[in-house]
Amino acid sequence: MTVQTDAYPTRQKTSARDYMVRVDPVVYPSLLEAGEGPLDDHDLRCFEEKGYLHLSGLLSPDYLATLNQEAKRMRDHADRNDDRVVVEPTGDQVRSIFAIHQQSDIMADLMRSETLAPIARQLLGGDVYLHQTRLNFKPGFEGKEFYWHSDFETWHSEDGMPRMRALSCVVALDENMVHNGPLMIVPGSHKLFIPCPGETPENHFKKSLRKQEIGVPSQEALSMLVEKWGIDSMVGPPGTVVFFDCNAMHGSNGNITPHPRNNLFFVYNHVDNRLVAPYCGRSPRPEFIAHRK
């Protein structure tokens, strides 16, 4: 019997002030020939230091219009009885649609395109696959907040992602402004792992995708991170692309403005970092949230 060691213990008895230093690299460029990827040294150092990279001008206005049209089509045709469709905690508005690359060739093409995937391959040092893909809709007037979290904390404990060798790519379909609830990242927070208190309930995802309550860092830990590193808001015109590390602490405020804030969101994981049994001891979450093959 193989004993599965846990590099990042969480969801156990933990003090509000506990944290550990990340043991995995952030950028793996050493595996690639110098100059082979699309990012230059400055970009690589920036990602390593801040845990994110904010890029613009990668997608043409025409292509962006196609993506926008496709996103709206998917939302308008979303079947609320489909598990892949998540509605807002209050009301019936669509909040997320998961596994969009399996439902749309246009979305799949974007994620596998030579525009975005090579950036992920360069940062993660080799071949990658799609761990999770989704469309996030933050409607105007009543879009709710996404509370602070590290994606890796959940992917590790609930999906069995062994190590920090994954990243998210967000494509802004709308303008992200300071006042329509933009993605906020604590720059540098990816260097520390914050264990979260509380045992994971069975089928936790059914609730957590609407409003997360387990896998949430303590206020003491968040205050410590923000005091150390501050908060960066990911604002920019439609088509802005943000890559961010799987362990970056992030969240977003609600949105009472009339401006919706819809984003495409997909996660590249390195092929050597494929999922094992969840570290929280529960059954794995469904395939549409965490692809296992």
Added chain:
Amino acid sequence: MTVQTDAYPTRQKTSARDYMVRVDPVVYPSLLEAGEGPLDDHDLRCFEEKGYLHLSGLLSPDYLATLNQEAKRMRDHADRNDDRVVVEPTGDQVRSIFAIHQQSDIMADLMRSETLAPIARQLLGGDVYLHQTRLNFKPGFEGKEFYWHSDFETWHSEDGMPRMRALSCVVALDENMVHNGPLMIVPGSHKLFIPCPGETPENHFKKSLRKQEIGVPSQEALSMLVEKWGIDSMVGPPGTVVFFDCNAMHGSNGNITPHPRNNLFFVYNHVDNRLVAPYCGRSPRPEFIAHRK
């Protein structure tokens, strides 16, 4: 029997797209001798055009520290059974304390000081009195949004304020940042009056101070205002003072950051604009929300 005419009908059957042009002046400088007030022509024109004035450097750091200490003392000693104390819609945290000038000499001195009151007298063209005073606490991590509203719409219908000849003064006790739910104003919106649909229930204030649902403009009207004029965020260091017109459309998003956003808020009304019977036909709200003498 005197017939009370209603210059700004609201809370009736109204279409989502209804609005009327303001019939009252925004700035009344003609009643003062030229150069008599603290504001110059540029400030006056700015207030007239945008409906607000954003000022800094009016309060010394020492004085600000005193105000902050007093605000914390009032919050920590707030009696949750006192009607003047309003708690968050979820939880037990103090959201607002009303009539603070009657509970604290420090607060009363600020509002009557020669720093702030002369600005109100200049803009409103003569003697003023305090219509409402309060402390607003937006705690870190879980501060909730204040949805869009015109104060005048409520003061007119529920308190019987006849005309638009009042303004609010907000003193920031904490830094107001783009990401901790700062006050947002639609600059120019004070020039239009947006009637709100729905009949006012008796004792509406008991619910509306926690979460307002009647007296709320339609999404169509808000979209029209924001499309026309955009949104300005009132960010600035502690001690920032914002004066804004009673009819300016404003609101604020929630706050998941660790940074609290506590503000002092008080309303100057011109003495010729004293309250009459509420235009919605209900009993007047209590004295601590709308001073009638």
